[in-house]
Amino acid sequence: MDAIFITGTAGSGKSFLTSRLLQWYKDHQVFPVSLNLDPGVISLPYTPDVDVRDYIDINTLMDNYNLGPNGSLIMANDMISTKLEDIQNEIDNLNPDYVIVDTPGQIELFAFRESGPYFISNFLADNKVNLFIFDGVVVSSPINYSSISLLASSVKLRLKIAQINVLTKRDLIIDRLKDVLEWSNSHFALEFALNNEKDLERSLLSKDLAKSMSKGGFMQTLLAVSNLTMNGIINLSAALDRILNQDQVEEIKTKYEV
Numbered sequence: 001m002d003a004i005f006i007t008g009t010a011g012s013g014k015s016f017l018t019s020r021l022l023q024w025y026k027d028h029q030v031f032p033v034s035l036n037l038d039p040g041v042i043s044l045p046y047t048p049d050v051d052v053r054d055y056i057d058i059n060t061l062m063d064n065y066n067l068g069p070n071g072s073l074i075m076a077n078d079m080i081s082t083k084l085e086d087i088q089n090e091i092d093n094l095n096p097d098y099v100i101v102d103t104p105g106q107i108e109l110f111a112f113r114e115s116g117p118y119f120i121s122n123f124l125a126d127n128k129v130n131l132f133i134f135d136g137v138v139v140s141s142p143i144n145y146s147s148i149s150l151l152a153s154s155v156k157l158r159l160k161i162a163q164i165n166v167l168t169k170r171d172l173i174i175d176r177l178k179d180v181l182e183w184s185n186s187h188f189a190l191e192f193a194l195n196n197e198k199d200l201e202r203s204l205l206s207k208d209l210a211k212s213m214s215k216g217g218f219m220q221t222l223l224a225v226s227n228l229t230m231n232g233i234i235n236l237s238a239a240l241d242r243i244l245n246q247d248q249v250e251e252i253k254t255k256y257e258v
């Protein structure tokens, strides 16, 4: 079983992409299951096979600990790792090829506290990959693109697993898509675009960030998808195949190339 985690800022399209990947794999004779790890979500565009809300209830936390909505959300997110064993058992019993993990809306509560990284490193799967989502509508300006790239880099540092950067909502930014993809392919293109930023301080800082991220190997070509039309999902599934089958490739290489 391989695990595909989906992370990104609130509203970037994590849940919608979860539903699309589920559909894609089902249509291609692969057995996927979904795991909802967002204890605060009210409605989802798919029916989760395994759901953290069966173990953690925001309203009960509010009542029992006299917490407001924010406090209970933080507590609920911090509790995710304590439910790892139950969740792992539920998934293992289903015995899927892939588990697609929809993570909490507030990325800071998942990736930047202890519970999320603990869950990811201790969850048992053959291979794990994180799809970090760039919200197409948000990143269609060079300054926003730079700051979300910085977030993607720091999430990669926190989660310590292979990462694919995915651009969603391509259907909503057709006229800017070429530019955004160019920025992701070349930090020179991004720096060039940042020259037009009127605020000099922001422009210089963003250019420095772009350079450092590129030097550190954090700049990655984005895979553009539309969850609405499913345009690009085939490329994403190919990229996932390449990363998730890396072990087998290495095994074959060592077997035949010694």
Ligand SMILES: Nc1nc2c(ncn2[C@@H]2O[C@H](COP(=O)(O)OP(=O)(O)O)[C@@H](O)[C@H]2O)c(=O)[nH]1
Residues within 6 Å of the ligand: 008, 009, 010, 011, 012, 013, 014, 015, 016, 017, 105, 168, 169, 170, 171, 172, 225, 226, 227, 228
């Ligand atoms: N047009 C369009 N809308 C999208 C796309 N992905 C997500 N959305 C919309 O963006 C909103 C937030 O998506 P959701 O999956 O709930 O985001 P999450 O908070 O990251 O789970 C919803 O209204 C989705 O219908 C996309 O690729 N194209």
Ligand SMILES: [Mg+2]
Residues within 6 Å of the ligand: 014, 015, 016, 038, 041, 102, 105
């Ligand atoms: Mg969601």
